[in-house]
Amino acid sequence: MLGNMEISVGVASGMIAIAVTIVTLIVPNAMVLLLxxxxxxxxxxxxxxxxxxxFSSSLWPVILRSDQATSRGNPPLINFVTWLKPLTLFLISVAxxxxxxGLYEGLVLTKQMQPTTFMDLLDVTSMGYGTPPRSDLGFSRQCWGAYPVQCPGTNYVITMNETTASFDDEAFDRRIPTALVELYQSGLALQSRSVSSYFDIQARQYEYKDKYSPNGTSYLVDSFRPMGSRILDDSIYLIDGLIVNMEKGGVGFRKHTAPGGLTYGAQWDEDILFHEPETFCVNTNLTWETQVAVPTDNYTETLDDPDGYLVDQGGFYNINKTSPYLDDWFVDLQTQLLEHGDPSLEARAYRAGWWMNVLNMYYLNVTKPGTNRTAYMNSKLGQRFPANNSFGVEYKDKLTFSGFNGLITGIPSGFEYSNGTIAVSNSSYDDLYWSNPFNMTTNNWTDVAPTCTAAMSGDFANNTNLDVRCGLLLGPAKRVDGSTNSIVEPGSWWTRPIYSxxxxxxxxxxxxxFIYNSSNTNTLDSIKVLSITDKTYPNETSLPIWGVETPNMKLRDLDPFYGLIAPEKQNSINLTTIRSPHMYVPASSATVWDLELSPNIPGTDFNPGVEGPPQIWSTVYGSTSSNMADYAGTTNLALLQKWLTLSSNTTSAAHITNLIWTDVAANYFTGTRSWLTPQDYMPPNLAKRQSDASGSTSSDVNDVVPVQVYVRRLQYHWVYGIPAFLVLVLTIVIVTAAGIATISGRGSIARLRHFMWSLSPGRMFAAFLFPQEGDLYSPTNPWVDRVGRRNVRIVDEGSQVKGMPLSQVQYSQLNQKEPAQQVTIASTTAFEPGEVGYDRQRA
Known part of the structure; x- marks a missing residue:
């Protein structure tokens, strides 16, 4: 660290290399001065x-611009080769x-999987603190709607007469038969141990009851206490027992664990059971418009004034004249579900929206019922129909869910008795705007939602009757003029989309x-979800087998089990199976009774896997969602803006319902299966208890999981290697060229020795001063012995020897045999090659 600046290993190495380069430039050249x-x-x-x-190996020839470094007068190839050396050395210095x-130290994942022991992680948030420990009582089941009935697989007998049911409390057992538990989680044997079963899905909150139980013993019922909303969080986060996907919607069931004993961390993949909300919305081509009143001195609002207007955007005027007739449509729906696993949600929403528009047209006298209902059309595009309801100006800045009969108030109330008669109760708003010529009552709208859900209380529990919820979604209001101004101005008009x-x-x-950071504590803060993808299967036979309980019982009396089924158990009694990548939660008593979650109303038993989803949907589409959070956006401007954006089209409007479902589900559900759970785990409180008190049939828990471990490794940013790469290329080119020159004989060692000796200053001095002994081409040692040790004087610049100018006198020899004062002077004469007197041996 330099001051407060972090210095990486690579930068430090580069700084050292700079210092070394500077030293290698300074020291050799300074030593020449010393020499x-x-x-x-x-x-x-x-x-x-x-x-x-x-001298030649230093930079001084270049600095002093001596003839050793000049390019003038040289052949181009000689210049190229001589200058290539310093350029290459410069590039090597840069490299x-x-x-x-480019060097740095980083954490990398090992390619090989490493078996690692997992440990539990704690949720230290309010969600974790508010989740009670799991009870040993486990699941309980009650099978009755209006009257008690015997649950599948049980032995107690319920005697029914015309109006009452009788049974022995001592025999009434709410525990789940062991055979059913084994059946509906038998398919886990073919899945990873991280996959949850129906019996690993629990309600986060629960209560105890003792009514209708042997000796007044206690049993569990599901409960609901909201502990926080993260509806504005568009991420994937973990809470106690769940993976919450607020990006796309859905919750995955997992009791969170992570590898222990690691230095840095790890990554790994798991197969997780998910519940995902799936919604389709269609545009009714109706909008709701309201105007901010313009106050005047004598203005007084009365009940006669409409709260707003239902506007025909083509929902009436351009309605499809062909009715999606119920019988044919129902057959198509069943076919799509059985053959393609498609619940036809878009078709359901269209059917309900179409039928609602038709009924509204009858009431508003836009057209007439019967076979001649297209005889007239009292509407046009953009026509406003005044209506009294709760969608007035004061409620325009909110998201609203409504029933299909909620767009128009003042419709006479109608109730149909079992004998076919209808009791009508007129409203004080009856004839404010519409004469209601066809005597429409609210009873006419009661069948709209069932045409969408297609599951009634008298229908049988099976895999084709699904838990489907339908309703209207009205987005927050935008200005009719299309401006983004959100300021409420007197006289301004506001419009809301209406989707079915x-x-x-x-x-x-x-x-x-998953990614795990072991530097954190053993809490959920140390683990994150990197991605969630659909599980891929290599072929159709590898697809999971899903089973739904079909015991010939009415939906009003049963919450059917479902789960992963082993192939050898597909033909079990009261079971219908499908081999598919997915299934849809079947309809149950919670579906047909339209039960909503409420902190003040606990359940009647403990079967969250099938009772939870319909209760959550009822809460989303119902009016009690305020018990959970302000999903309307009335007190949260950020949420209101989010809903304004998402309600702009049918696809994103559907995402609104999915996000709310996910947020409520995070407060309702929790998961209990982890890597520490045995594969053959059995939930507690079964009708036939296991010998193991914890409900497990296996005491040998293999908690070793293969993961990719993070290790610290030396890494490199390859962009910094470009100079080195260029040096490598240049080196290869130079070495290759030198090799070719050597092989061809042009760059042989003999020629090298020839030119090296010919250009040696000492040899040239000796050849000139001692022509008889100073042979240029004799080997080094003999040459040194003969003449190399003889002194040669180099005259200082500007000196004269015996009156001879320096231009004529360059070198002299000191005759070792004569007294030191006696000097033999030799002058040089330059010859051009080819001239008379030029001798290669003596030049």
């Missing part, structure tokens, strides 16, 4: 060769500095990628 300081005019001839090598800067929506809950197995 010059120790030189005399007189030294042996061999010394001048050594000194010349030192030596830059290349280490249908929703269901899809069950599937998904592949989840």
């Amino acid at each position: 010059v300081a120790f030189l005399r005019d007189e030294h042996p001839a061999v010394t001048w060769s050594v000194v010349s090598r030192a 030596a500095i830059v290349t280490p800067m 929506c249908a929703s269901a809950t899809k069950v599937s197995i998904k592949s989840v990628r």
Whole structure:
């Protein structure tokens, strides 16, 4: 660290390389100056060769612009090769500095999987603190709507007469038969141990009851206490027992664990059971418009004034004249579900929206009922129909869910008795705007939702009757003029879209990628979800088998079990199976009784896997969602803006319902299966108890999971390697060219030796001063012995020898045999090659 700045290993190495480069430039050139300081005019001839090598290898020839570094007068190829060396050395210096800067130390995943022991993680948020420990009582089941009936697989007998049912409290057993538990989680044997079963899905809150139980023993019922909303959080986050996907909607069931004993962390994949909300919305081509009143001195609002207007955007004027007739439509729906696993939610929403528009047209006298209902059309595009309801100006800034009979108030109330007669109660708003010529009552709208859900209380529990919820979604209001101004101005008009929506809950197995940071504590803060993807199957036979309980019982009396089924148990009694990547939660008593979640109303038993989804949908589409959070956006401007954006089209409007379902589900559900759960785990409180008190049939828990572990490794940013790469390419080119030159003989060692000796200053001095002994081409050692040790004087610049100017006198020899004062002077004469007198051996 330099000051407060972090210095990486690579940068530090680069800085060191810079320092080394500077030193390698300064020291050798400084040593040349030091060498010059120790030189005399007189030294042996061999010394001048050594000194010349030192001069030539330094930068001084370039700095002083000597002839050793000049390009003038040289052949181009000679210049190219001689200048290539310093350029190459410069590039090598740059590479030596830059290349280490790409080094850094980082955490990388091992490619091989490493078996690791997992440990439990704690949720230290309010959700974790508010989730009570799991009870040993486990699941309980009650099978009756209006009257008690015997649950499948039980032995107690209920005696029925015309109006009452009788049974022995001591025999009435709410525990789940072991055979049913084994059946509906038998398919886990073919799945990863991280996949939950129906009996790993629990309600986060529960209560105890003792009514209708042997000896007044206690049993569990589901409960609901909201602990927080994260509706504005568009991420994937973890809470106690759940993976909450607020990006696309859905919750995955997982009791959270992570690898223990790691230095840095790990990544791994798991297969997780998910409940996903699935919604389709269609545009009714109606809008609701309201105007902010313009106050005047004598203005007084009365009940006669409409709260707003139902506006025909084509829902009446351009309505499809062909009715999606119920019988044919129902057959198509069943076919789609059985053959393609498609619940036809879009078709359901369209059917309900179409039928609602038709009924509204009858009431508003836009057209007439019967076969001649197209005889007239009292509407046009943009026509406003005044209506009294709760969608007035004061409620325009909110998201609203409504029933199909909620767009127009003042319709006379109608109730149909079992004998076919209808009791009508007129409203004080009856004839404010519409004469109601066809005597429409609210009873006419009662069948709209059932045409969408297609599951009634008298229908049988099976895999074709699904838990589907339908209703209207009205987005927050926008200005009719299309401006983005959100300021309420007197006289301004505001419009709200109206969508018909249908929703269901899809069950599937998904592949989840986790990342764990072991530097954190053993809490959920240390683990994150990197991705959630649909699980892929190599072929159709590898698809999971889903089973739904079909015991020939009415929906009003039963919450049917469902789950993963082993192939060998597909033909079990009261079971219908489908091999598919997914299934949809079947309809149950909670579906047909339209039960909503409320903190003040606990359940009657403990079967969250099938009772939870319909209760959540009823809460989303119902009016009690305020018990959970302000999903309307009336007190949250950020949420209101989010709903304004999402309600702009049918696809994103459907996403609104999915997000609310997910947020409520996060407060209702929790999961209990983890890597520490045995594969053959059995829930507690079964009709036939296991020998193991915890409900497990296996005491050997294999908690070793293969993961990819993070290790610290030296890494490199390859962009910093570009100079080194260029040096490598240049080196290959130069070495290759040198090799070719050597092989061809042009760059042989003999030629190298020839030119090296010919250009040695000492040899040239000796050849000139001692022509009889100073042979240029004799081997080094003999040459040194003969003439190399003889002194040669280099005259200082500007000196004269015996009256001879320096231009004529360059070198002299000191005759070792004569007294030191006697000097033999030799002058040089330059010859051009080819001239008379030029001798290669003596030049």
